[in-house]
Amino acid sequence: MEITEKKRILIVDDSFYMRTMLKNMLLDAGYDVVGEAPDGKTALQMAKEKIPDLVTLDVILPDNTGLDVLKGIKQDNPDIKVVIVSAVGQEVIMNEASEYGALNYIIKPFSEDKVLEALNQAFKED
């Protein structure tokens, strides 16, 4: 049996509850959660330090808007994949986000299936 390298994920969300749920889902699915950021500043710093394979990015954050974080991450390292996590009613942002290189989006409240599907798709492009 081959051990495949676990994909390393950074979770960016200002709600501890959302982060916990998302983290558990990802860990259960065999991903490695390398960090959790509650705001844009921490997110950018962690993305730089931990160089995750993928970032799940909430679009409404206490300091920056998610789009600024997205731009920042892509500027520092265009290889990091970003999946937007956003609530119903924010779909408009997705158009703009995909311009900046976000690969997929997850609508809150999310089901485990949806989350894993979005991530699978994002990684498929490798």
Added chain:
Amino acid sequence: MKSREQEYKEIFVAEALEYYDALSRHISELEKTPEDEQILAEIFRLLHNLKANAKAIGYLVIADVSHKLETAFGMIRNKELSFSDEVVTVLFDGIDMLGELISNVDGAKEIEPSPALLRNLDIIINTQTDNNTELNKVQKYYTSKNLSLSDLIYIQIKKLDHLLNLVGELIIDRDRIVSISKELDNDDLKNVSAHLYRITEELQYSVMDARLVNVGSLFNKFPRIVRDIAVAEKKEINLEISGQDIQIDRNILQIITDSLLHLMRNAISHGIEKADVRKKNKKTPQGNIELSAQNDRDTVILRLKDDGKGIDQQEVRKAIVQKGFLNADAVSDLRDTEVLSFLFEPGFSLAKEVTEVSGRGVGLDVVKNAIDSIGGRIKVDSKKGVGTTFTLYLPTSIAVKGALLCQVEENFYAIPLMHTDSVLSLPTEKLHEVGNLLVTDIKGETITVVHMRELFNNDLDTYNGTKTALEGDVQNIIIVTYNNRKLGLIVDKLLRQQDIVIKSLSRPVNTIDIYAGVTLLGSGKVCLVLDVAAITRYFIARR
């Protein structure tokens, strides 16, 4: 599965209450500076999170109210709605409503949001200004409400410790009063003392209950810790956790935290093999570790099981001789369980390589001492090539312990039930003198038996077990266990089982202490609590 849901719920409520407090603060600020974009953005963000979280967990009413408020604040941000007095009132009401809904998600009766308030919210977000009369109705309803504080309080564990100590003192006095009332044979006094008994018992359990926390509060830290250690050790670990709902005294959990962490480090760095070795041995490349908790009457059993390389009995036997604990003959007589007990001896370590995370010179003896200090037990089972299991038996509560009372001459002694194995009456002829000690054979096992009357009347070092000192044809023996080793105690009389409150003993230095503390019996008699660990250690060494 259930425990994770419970955890989610607790996180949701704690975070939602924080949001609610922040919302209340911000909306008051906003009233003073209605143009403050930053505050508006913050309120919007909080409501947005609350809505999303509530939807995710399934509290749809909270999600709905948050959504309406979020919409209203979104409109205020976009200048589609003015922050007028009437609107402010509705928004305040709405936020208060949210607070109430959040505090009551666990409540027995479900709270319905006021329909008038919901209608008002709808009115302001639909910007139909023709319905102002209705807006006023709710205002009265809500402004007449009392201030409400959270149903949950944080309390310093120090205060609970103090409370528990007081309860301990109270119980001792209570038992004394109950006993006196029996002697005086006064009906009134008997009634009152019976009532006192029930109340203090309930008080004791309430205080003990208030100190209980879920084992999960410690266990849930492990997935992260295990990941970090596994990464450092370049191993893959699959961690299974169960029994997070089991409850235990907070201080006991605190005391064993380092021990559990130590055992976990050991399991990962010394127990679990590298992936290539595991594959060679037909194991999954990931090491499996199970961390579980379960209840057994008054005991909480924690178990840490790995499927690593296990402990090599022969190596341990060799080490026992090399480190000078026993000579080769004595070692060959040891049973496997006894061999493993030596792992807990100070200065006994099998680790050959020192790694970043383990092998810091802290041995299993430190773990054992921590568990002894709270009156618990630890056991290790291991099979070479198959894995190792550590089992911790912990009392649920620290204050009150079940104990077996016995009598030697005029004095009473208590032995914590955690350490009692069995009680038996043995014909005197079955006891034999070996060296200066008495031994007997129980189910094929040679057990040292201590004649307690001689022990109490002598110093430990001058104690000799002789058959001539024994009186009667039959001896009452209590078999105690400590670290997988058994010891028999000959007492004059077996009394009963009883919950006791142990008080520490001010003791003279320079003597090996055979007492763990003292307790008072209902009769007012002082009763010494035996330190089974110390006594067993002493006699095993002497043998």
